[in-house]
Amino acid sequence: MAENTVKEFAEAIGRPVDSLLDQMKKAGLDHKSEEQKVSEQDKHTLLEFLKRASGSSDEPTRITMTRKTTQKLKTDGRKSVNVEVRKKRTFVKRSDVEEQADKxxxxxxxxxxxxxxxxxxxxxxxxxxxxxxxxxxxxxxxxxxxxxxxxxxxxxxxxxxxxxxAEPALDAxxxxxxxxxxxxxxxxxxxxxxxxxxxxxxxxxxxxxxxxxxxxxxxxxxxxxxxxxxxxxxxxxxxxxxxxxxxxxxxxxxxxxxxxxxxxxxxxxxxxKGGRRASGGAARAHGFEKPTAPVTRDVLIPESISVAELADRMAVKGSEVIKVMFKMGAMATINQVIDQDTAAIVVEEMGHQPKLQKDNAIETEVIDTISYEGTEITRAPVVTVMGHVDHGKTSLLDYIRRASVADAEAGGITQHIGAYHVETSAGNMVTFLDTPGHAAFTAMRARGAKATDVVILVVAADDGVMPQTIEAVQHSKAAGVPLVVAVNKIDKETADPERIRNELSQHEVISEEWGGDTPFVHVSAKKGTGLEELLEAVLLQSEMLELTAVPEAPGKGVVVESRLDRGRGPVATVLVQNGTLRKGDIVLAGLNYGRVRALIDENGKQTESAGPSIPVEILGLDGTPEAGDEFMVVKDEKKAREVALFRQGKYREVKLARQQKAKLENVFGHLEAGEVASVNIILKSDVRGTVEAIISSLKDLETDEVKVNVVSSGVGGITETDANLALASDAILLGFNVRADASARAIIEREEIDLRYYSVIYELIDQVKQAMSGKLAPEYREDIVGIAEVREVFRSPKLGQVAGCMVVEGTVYRNKKIRVLRDNVVIYEGELESLRRFKDDAAEVRNGMECGIGVKNYNDVKAGDKIEVFDKVRVERSL
Missing domain, CATH: 1.20.58 (Methane Monooxygenase Hydroxylase; Chain G, domain 1)
Structure with missing residues (x-):
């Protein structure tokens, strides 16, 4: 189509040229004179702007078209009569028709x-x-x-x-x-x-x-x-x-x-024939008699039960139960599931006695059958080593057990929970849990404190008390576990043990030398100084606790870690706290169960049993339990499966309830504070504990404006299912010490899904933080670009009120926002109607120059007022 000039376009739509140019500038077009060409794209841009400005950007759902035609009809007298034919047709939007059809x-x-x-x-x-x-x-x-x-x-x-x-006279x-x-x-x-x-x-x-x-x-x-x-x-x-x-x-x-x-x-x-009785009195012998009085039964009711099963337990027909519920005002079908309260009311209405079954009746029945009675003996203490990162926790344990752990970790940082036991020179055994020191693993350290008897707090003598050191003290106190402070790196010249005592005393950790109850031991993980004294202090604390266990009882303890091994399947590291765990035992661990196929100690050797305070890896579970779940040995595998399925069902119900609650909260939150941005993440790691720690760290980054939505998380490699889920939910795939398989890589490359691999947690957290920063809404800062002082006010028949001004600061721009100030108080905020130098329109007027200013939609400007021109500057934000 041919292009028009601004003037021709204004005449065509019946608008003044100045008003049209003003609207085009607001729409972002660069037209400044009436001779410039207006393309079809410019017209569409202007139309979209006007729709948004008027708040009517929605498309019409119904269009009515009317057509008029005039025809001439000839009568018998050969006269022609004009006849007007009107046709009216209404077009309805297809989505509305479909919606009405669906309804x-x-x-x-x-x-x-x-x-x-x-x-x-x-x-x-x-x-x-x-x-x-x-x-x-x-x-x-x-x-x-x-x-x-x-x-x-x-x-x-x-x-x-x-x-x-007639017998005496009997005859023929x-x-x-x-x-x-x-x-x-x-x-x-x-x-x-x-x-x-x-x-x-x-x-x-x-x-x-x-x-x-x-x-x-x-x-x-x-x-x-x-x-x-x-x-x-x-x-x-x-x-x-x-x-x-x-x-x-x-x-x-x-x-x-x-x-x-x-x-x-x-x-x-x-x-x-199944008890069928004959009518007419032919089948005479039977033992059934209808009871003369109503039969009252004790009906066991679980949390949810179907109408058919409820009728079966009351020995009545399903239709009778449906009739009773209908009279009570509750419509139900024969297969509908009703809750416990409704079922109890129906049972009472039908004359029976309801017996409510508890939620954990199956679980309690299994646990009550396990006996932990027997001869108690003193067991070895379980010691957790805590402290700040790079303060020498793992090096200290390496010297004790003569092994190297940190060399196998990425970046020299311990990122898994290690569990192993050692024999001391005095013949006593001590079990160690080495928890990571980074702040991301706070949850893992807390779990270690709950599963332990004594905590060794490692503090570097040359570095002092750090934030994670304080967190370790808080976790140990919350768990009620005694502390033994190991002041490490005592061989350095910059070591200052008194500084450690002073800083820890501020957190209510008082050394024995100062009259407290916490032993302080000076050690050196590099030279082995003071390690014997450290172990003696640990054994002394354990003797005061009087730790006992029953070896002949069934095994019971806590899951330290779990992972999915490619060749062996689910592998769980457990710490036996009481009894003995043997090969072949049936283990119930959290939501999972299974028969122990193999027991592997911390050195990788198979063993037949593990007694109290012994950490082992077990094979044979049907899944990877959560780190921190309790495990126990049960007698019946069928009962263990029932309890595991019951726990899984409860877990799904709770998870679903939380998701529904979160959705509702998000809806109301969006209504109150606007849309909340979120970063969708799918996380896969090599072990379960790392998954929890990363999720906890990412949740700490959340603000009121940006949320972290973990769509899915798990243990093992990235599969095709994970890739499809990331595509559907527009999520970022994060792999920590795992890789994607061939089918998953094909989908990731074809759909260009964002996949990132990490082996050190610092990098993962930093990059997610950057992604969240990009979701933050920008801030706008106001900058005052110019001030014009009103010297005189004139009246113009064409333009109305015009203020004669002198620019005293900066530059006055025609297309920027303005405020009118009187005695340094804002009395109006709006836009300029016109800006002129003499008789010519001006886009800007610099400092020290005179100009005429017309304020749009405001006619109360007086001499002495100041017109302040300001601009809004966008400022990007970051977490």
């Missing part, structure tokens, strides 16, 4: 679901009514059969009495009558057998939901009476005579043999 679909789906639930409830009620009718019919048939049987029995009794009365006619009675009884037996066969083929309808067979009480009781009456032997006077009850052979009755056999066969059929 309609959701409403329809909800209506279908409610209709299905109502239909299911109606079907259940219809089935229950049908079952009641069938049972009522069976009851009536059973009553009729029982009545017939009683009538027959009465007839037989009368026949016996008549036969007994009586003999014929007896034969007829016998034949009639046989016909009755056949009829009853036929009824039993039909009843077995058509049993009473039972409930489909819980498969519980039911039969009316009256029919059951009367069937029992009929069976008893039929099985009762018929007796007559002694003798080899035939009676009305049947024939007698060898003193035994045989007329009811078929009945008894039929009854036994019916009982077997009942057992084989």
């Amino acid at each position: 309609a679909a959701e409403a329809e789906q909800e209506a279908v679901q409610k209709a299905a639930e109502a239909e299911a409830l109606q079907k259940a009620e219809a089935a229950a009514e049908e079952k009641r009718k069938i049972n009522e019919k069976a009851r009536r048939e059973a009553e009729e059969a029982a009545r017939i049987a009683l009538a027959e029995e009465e007839a037989q009794r009368k026949a016996k009495q008549e036969a007994k009365a 006619e009586a003999q014929k009558k007896a034969e007829a009675d016998k034949e009639r009884r046989k016909q009755d037996e056949k009829r009853r057998a036929e009824q039993a066969r039909k009843a077995r083929s058509n049993p009473v309808v039972t409930s489909v939901e819980d498969d519980t067979r039911e039969e009316p009480e009256e029919a059951l009781l009367k069937n029992t009476k009929v069976a008893a009456a039929d099985d009762k032997p018929k007796t007559s006077k002694p003798g080899n005579r035939k009676s009305a009850g049947g024939k007698k052979t060898g003193g035994k009755r045989e007329d009811n043999f078929d009945d008894r056999r039929l009854s036994r066969r019916g009982n077997k059929d009942e057992k084989r």
